[in-house]
Amino acid sequence: MQLTTQQVEDFHNHGVIVARGVLTDADLQPVIDELSAWIDERAQTLHAEGKIAELHEDAPFEQRYGLLFGQCQDIGQGMDIMFYRGRAMFNFLHNAHLLDAVEGLVGPEITCNPIQHLRAKPPVAFDPHTGPSFHVVPWHQDAGVMMPEAEGSNVVTCWLPLGDATEEMGCMQALPNVFRNGYLRHLRAGGTTIDPALMPDAEPLSLACRKGDVVFMHRLTPHRSTPNVSDQCRWSLDLRYQTTGHHTGRTAHPDFVVRSRQAPSSVMDSYTKWRTDWIDAFENPRGVVGHRAE
Numbered sequence: 175m176q177l178t179t180q181q182v183e184d185f186h187n188h189g190v191i192v193a194r195g196v197l198t199d200a201d202l203q204p205v206i207d208e209l210s211a212w213i214d215e216r217a218q219t220l221h222a223e224g225k226i227a228e229l230h231e232d233a234p235f236e237q238r239y240g241l242l243f244g245q246c247q248d249i250g251q252g253m254d255i256m257f258y259r260g261r262a263m264f265n266f267l268h269n270a271h272l273l274d275a276v277e278g279l280v281g282p283e284i285t286c287n288p289i290q291h292l293r294a295k296p297p298v299a300f301d302p303h304t305g306p307s308f309h310v311v312p313w314h315q316d317a318g319v320m321m322p323e324a325e326g327s328n329v330v331t332c333w334l335p336l337g338d339a340t341e342e343m344g345c346m347q348a349l350p351n352v353f354r355n356g357y358l359r360h361l362r363a364g365g366t367t368i369d370p371a372l373m374p375d376a377e378p379l380s381l382a383c384r385k386g387d388v389v390f391m392h393r394l395t396p397h398r399s400t401p402n403v404s405d406q407c408r409w410s411l412d413l414r415y416q417t418t419g420h421h422t423g424r425t426a427h428p429d430f431v432v433r434s435r436q437a438p439s440s441v442m443d444s445y446t447k448w449r450t451d452w453i454d455a456f457e458n459p460r461g462v463v464g465h466r467a468e
């Protein structure tokens with residue numbers, strides 16, 4: 175779905191927008207099916223090892239992961255885009271509805287930035303740690319997890335839930351209208367977070383989403399996520415896309431072209447190459463992966 179002129183204008187004015195209904199259920203279902211199968215296999219392994227007593231095979235996608243996580247946190251080990259490297263996920267990174275919207279913000283030459291995550295935030299009942307973590311992320315700008323060389327890059331964060339993401343489920347919050355203040359120093363203590371002394375004085379915007387919605391954020395827009403006090407998992411992807419040719423901010427990890435009018439043959443659609451590139455990046459590390467935190 176293309177963004178409207180108003181949505182593009184709002185993004186440039188406020189540094190954050192929620193675009194409703196960008197994705198259909200059919201866009202997301204292959205990823206959900208792939209994850210369900212991955213979780214089932216992992217649960218069976220942990221069950222065989224005696225680490226999980228109850229498999230909850232009949233629980234819905236929104237609930238099963240939390241029920242398993244509550245028994246053994248190892249269930250989530252390896253469950254991120256670059257580690258499990260699923261085919262449906264790779265296909266989704268090229269999703270036409272998503273890229274149509276992204277195009278309005280980065281132009282028609284689009285690269286998939288390697289800074290991307292899959293997050294399953296379990297209810298606090300199963301993950302009582304509500305301090306800074308992969309599940310409850312403190313205030314930061316995405317520029318804080320990129321090399322300073324990406325300062326001039328047009329990288330847009332696309333945050334999207336695989337189900338609903340209400341306030342109760344720990345949706346995202348962002349500070350609108352402050353991205354023009356530029357990069358704010360981040361501290362390592364507290365989990366790569368904006369120096370509290372520099373936090374802009376702005377009212378947080380709650381970014382509650384329904385399945386199919388996408389949050390688009392400027393890489394200088396401060397944002398965080400909150401604990402999940404519901405009884406369902408908050409499933410989401412945070413992907414980043416950028417104008418092709420701009421610095422990715424993370425040279426150690428593979429980026430690839432997902433759309434191009436100028437050079438259509440540059441689009442990387444080989445699932446095998448994508449897998450191999452990630453494996454190579456981990457087995458033969460080179461380049462930089464670093465947070466800008468002090």
Ligand SMILES: O=C(O)CCC(=O)C(=O)O
Pocket residue numbers: 293308309310311316331333346397398399400410412
């Ligand atoms: O999904 C979350 O809870 C945090 C995501 C985030 O901080 C990000 O996309 O930069």
